[in-house]
Amino acid sequence: MNRERILLEHGGGGLLSHELVTEVFLPFFKNACLERLEDSAVVTLGDRKFCFTTDSYVIDPIFFPGGDIGSLAVHGTINDLSVCGGIPLMLSAGFILEEGFPMEDLKRITRSMAEAAKTAGVSIVTGDTKVVARGAADGLFINTSGIGRIEYPSPLSVESIQPGDAILVSGTIGDHGATVLCKRKELGLISEIRSDSAPLNGLVASILAASPNIHCMRDPTRGGLGAILAEIAGQSGLSLSIREAELPVREEVRGVCEILGFDPFFLANEGKVAIFCAAPDAERILDVLRNHEYGRDARIIGSVGERDGGGLILQTIIxxxxxVDLPLGELVPRIC
Known part of the structure; x- marks a missing residue:
């Protein structure tokens, strides 16, 4: 990594983020849990398995159709625990506030966090608050951490993916990224798109109950579905084949992408899950997804090939x- 200073793209979930983690953080913090590079660390305490995750939220703007920075922080942490097979138990919340931030906005965000946690059945049990001088932060940043209990017997991991597995996605892609784009004042776009921000623990629990043959799940946030699939292909050495015609995209999202020259495959999601499972179970899992409010637009989008290092291959509509390579950085900075 021949860069002397941090760039915005280092926080985008693409190639530069990967380099930052593997070339700066991993050499110093190296351990068995961290080396897995999953959405949560999986640890064994006694005879029980738990997962632990942490994330920070710097989204701009902090209020958007379908949510705000508070509900997003709760949903994002719950989802990171869930895709590792965890049943979310409790969260922490840390606030970095800029001097002058409106108190009513803080109350609105705190209320939103409380409602999101209650809906998902978890509690925010500890936290921290820091205030910095004007100009030292952009209004409000939030960090959340979470702990979950794992009961699914098989490990959900990139290492568990097998040739022949089916690949599913739980619904339309790019909704969150397109929503935030439309709310950016400098773009002046008007749209009815809403973020897909949602807690996926209930949906994931239904999926896990339906099949003992789920091998891996991922929460395709920064960098979108394309980035996490490219990352998985690189980590596993497996060839992943995706059918572009099967990727579910709302027409409004497609329209925004056409105007701005973006690809919904690489736009962030905050309420979707990508699933790798044994092919014979794919239709059963698809039925479960489509019977849940957060999975009605689910699709089987592709399959896993051999360990030939072929990478992520997109079968185009034409x-x-x-x-498809891992993108350099996020198309839209500060998306979550």
Missing amino acids: GGSRV
Whole structure:
């Protein structure tokens, strides 16, 4: 990594984020849990398995159709625990406030966090508050951490993915990224798109109850579905084949992407899950997804090939194919 200073792209979930983690943080913090590079660390305490995760939220703007920075922070942490097979138990919340931030906005955000946690069945049990001088932060940043209990017998991990597995996504992609784009004042876009921010613990619990043959799940946030699939292909050495025609995209999202020159495959989601499972169970899992409010637009989008290092291959609508690389950085900075 031949860069002397941090760039916005280092926080985007793409290639530069990967380099930052593997070349700066991992050499110093290296341990068995961290080396897995999953959405949560999985640890064994006694005869029980738990997962632990932490995340920080710096989204701009802090209020958007479908949510705000508070509900987003709760949902994001719950989802990171859930895709590792965890049953979320409790969260922490840390606030970095800029001097002059409106008290009514803080109350609104705190109320939103409380409601999101209650809906998901978890409690915020500890926290911290810091205030910095004007100009030292952009209004409000939030950090959340969470602990979950794992009861699913098989490990959900990139290492568990097998050739022949089916790949599913729980619904339309790019909703959150397109929503935030439309709310950016400098773009002046008007749209009815709403963020898909939602807690996925209930949906994931239904999926896990339906099949003992789920191998891996991921929460495709920064960098979108394309980034997490490219990352998984790179980590596993497996070839992943995705059918572009099966990718579910709302027409409003497609329209925003066409105007701005973006690809919904790489736009952030905050209420979707990508699933790798044994092919014979795919239709059963699809039925479960479509019977849940957060999975009605679910699709089987592709399959896993051999361990040939072929990477992520997109079968295009026009009948061709192309290799999809991990993007350099997030298309839209400060998306979560």
